Every structure is written in structure tokens, then in C-alpha cells.
Amino acid sequence: MDTVKTLRVPPELLRAIRHRARRERLDESTVIRQMIALGAREYALRLYQDGTITLGEAADLADLPVREMLEALWDRGVRGNVTAGQEREAIGNVLRLAGPAVPRRRRRS
Amino acid sequence: MDTDALIKVTKSSLKETLCREHDLLLAPAVWKECVDQGKAGGHADALRIEENAERGVLRIATPSSPSRMERAIETLRMVGGEADALRLFGGGGVDLVVSDDSRFLRFLADLQVPAATTSALLIGLARSGRLSLAEALAKLEDLSPMISEAQYREARSALEAG
Numbered sequence: 001m002d003t004v005k006t007l008r009v010p011p012e013l014l015r016a017i018r019h020r021a022r023r024e025r026l027d028e029s030t031v032i033r034q035m036i037a038l039g040a041r042e043y044a045l046r047l048y049q050d051g052t053i054t055l056g057e058a059a060d061l062a063d064l065p066v067r068e069m070l071e072a073l074w075d076r077g078v079r080g081n082v083t084a085g086q087e088r089e090a091i092g093n094v095l096r097l098a099g100p101a102v103p104r105r106r107r108r109s
Numbered sequence: 110m111d112t113d114a115l116i117k118v119t120k121s122s123l124k125e126t127l128c129r130e131h132d133l134l135l136a137p138a139v140w141k142e143c144v145d146q147g148k149a150g151g152h153a154d155a156l157r158i159e160e161n162a163e164r165g166v167l168r169i170a171t172p173s174s175p176s177r178m179e180r181a182i183e184t185l186r187m188v189g190g191e192a193d194a195l196r197l198f199g200g201g202g203v204d205l206v207v208s209d210d211s212r213f214l215r216f217l218a219d220l221q222v223p224a225a226t227t228s229a230l231l232i233g234l235a236r237s238g239r240l241s242l243a244e245a246l247a248k249l250e251d252l253s254p255m256i257s258e259a260q261y262r263e264a265r266s267a268l269e270a271g
Contacts, residue, residue, distance in 0.1 A: 051211030055113050056189040066112050066189060067146035067155075080257035081211040082226055087263035089218070090229035097204055097223075098233045 037063070045073060051081045110135060110207040112142040112190040117209060117227045119143075119154040121251035124161065127230060130239055134170040134203065135162075136193030143190075172196030181220055191216075198222055209256060228252055228264035235268055242268065 009017065009032075021031045044061035047053045048069075053061070059069035082090075110118075110133055118124040127133060135143075140162075147155025161167045178199030182192045191213050198206050205225045206217055217224040225233075228249060235245035245268050253261050 048212075051215070054187070054191050054212040054216075055111075055210050056187075056191050057212075060188070065146040065150065066142040067116070067150055067152060070113055070116060071150070071152075074255065079253075079255060080209050080260055082209055082214065082257050082260040083211060084259040084263050086211060086214045086218075087226055087229065087260045090214070090224060090226040091232050091263070091267050093205060093223045094225045094229045094233035095236060098237050 041072065044069070045076055045078060048073065049078045049081055051083070110139065111194045111210065111213065112139050113209050114207045114227050115139060115143050115158065116147075116154055117252060117255045118230075119157055120255065121227075121248060123227065123231060123248050123252065124157075125166075126234060126240065126248075128161065128166045130234060130237070131230075133167045134197055135167055136172055136190065136197045137169060138193035139190040140169050141190075170197055170200075173200035178220070181216075185216055187216065195220075195222070209260070226256075226260060226264075228256060228260055232264060232267050236271075242271075 017028055017031045017035065020026065020035075021028050024031075026034075041062040041064070044053070044058040047061070048055060048058040055069060056066055058073075059066045062069055062072065064072060115124075115135065118127060124133075144155045144159050144162075147158070158167065162169060172193055173196070178195045181187075182195055187195065191208075191210070194206055194208070195217075197203055205223050207225045207227065207230065208214055208217070209226050214224055214226075231240070231245055231248055231252070234240045235242060240248065246265070249261070249264055249268065256264075
């Protein structure tokens, strides 16, 4: 259920709201809701990029399905957030399971 | 394997090689996020995953209930595919949880759950001789638009070091 909130809008933000409302022939309330949603998505992207939240949490914050959140991240150039240390640890885990190395072979023709 | 890892190995065509060497298990929530949401959004990889499951290449496994991980899942407020992947591990018989999500990897490390990334799996395939160095490097390039620069650099240097 929607919640009614009262908020003060500074003049510079109101200019942007009115600009979009005029340009897209929308009422100001709709534009405010859209802009808050855009801000929420941006916030989720940033937190995911920093590794502060998981993909699932980011999707929840942005109100997107997980699959679409992943696309939104790639569209914004966020390729992933795994750190060098995490990758080294993951490689160590895989190699412990894989056992001794097998001599390298040539590329299949 | 969690949702982002499954989508990445599908898009980079690494999944087929992985499935030949490993038993890939998907939790129901991961299936929902990859296949149901993917098909609803018109993503072709969702159809490829569905086809793999139909051919028995991937397996959907229902986590045991209650999983020994339930308390951690609740405390860490994990939901969706991440929570279900951890439940599946808690059920036993799983060697590694695969994810490219930094926050989830931190949770796994805190819980002492062995984890792998998509690119680390690639290194395992190269090390065991299932992929040549050239093939592994080509697969890493396919993954590169979807993984962080740090992940790519570490994986590349591990591959080149043999």
C-alpha cells in the first residue's frame, strides 16, 4: 500500500521536476515518484558495486527482478565486485579440490 | 551455484564444459531468478538453462529442510537465490558454492563455507587438463565483460602462471 509523505523540495530540484513534467506531459507527483525510483536504483547500484550489499539485496532495493538487476548493472558498466583477495581465495579452494596439476596440452584443432 | 554465476557461465558458454566435469546443482530460488525471471524479461540464456535442465545436464536440487544453515540465513537476513544456495550447501554433499558476488562471498567466508568464482572454476579446468591454456584464456575473455577488473587480473595471472 502506498504511503503518503510530505516533503520540502528545494528550488533546484523543483526545476528539474517541472522540466520533466513539461517535457513528458506528466503531472509533478508522477515525476517525483519516478525520480525517487531512479535515485533508489542508483543507490542500489552503488552499494552493490562497493560490495556492501548482495545482488539480491540490490534487486530488492531497486524494486527489480534479480535478472533485470544484473542487466542494469552491466548497462551501467558495473562488471562485478569481486576483490583480488576473494579471487585468490576462490582459486585456492578450486585447486585444493582439483588435486595435482596435469601437464598442459596443446589447443584442440 | 548462485544466480549471477549461472548466468555468467551460460552467457560465456563455459557451462557446457563445467557440466561435463562437475555436477552442477541449482536451488529452486536460483532457477526462479534465472529461468522464470529470464524468460519473462526475454533473455535467451534462460532458455539455454531450461534446456540443460531438461537434458539432465544441470540438476535442480531442493534444499533439505531445516538446513543447518537456517540460523545463519536468518541472522544475515539472506533471501532468494543466495539463501537457497547456502541451504543446499547445508544439506551436505556439496563441495563448493559458486558466486561472483563480493558480499555473498564474504558471508560464505565468515561461515567457513568453501566458495569459488566463475573464473576460479575456469582455472580448475585448465589445471586438470580439461582446457588448454589458449582455450581457458579465450573463455576468460568471454567472461571479462561480466567480472570485475581485479577478478579478471587475478584469474589471468593464475592461468598464465600455470
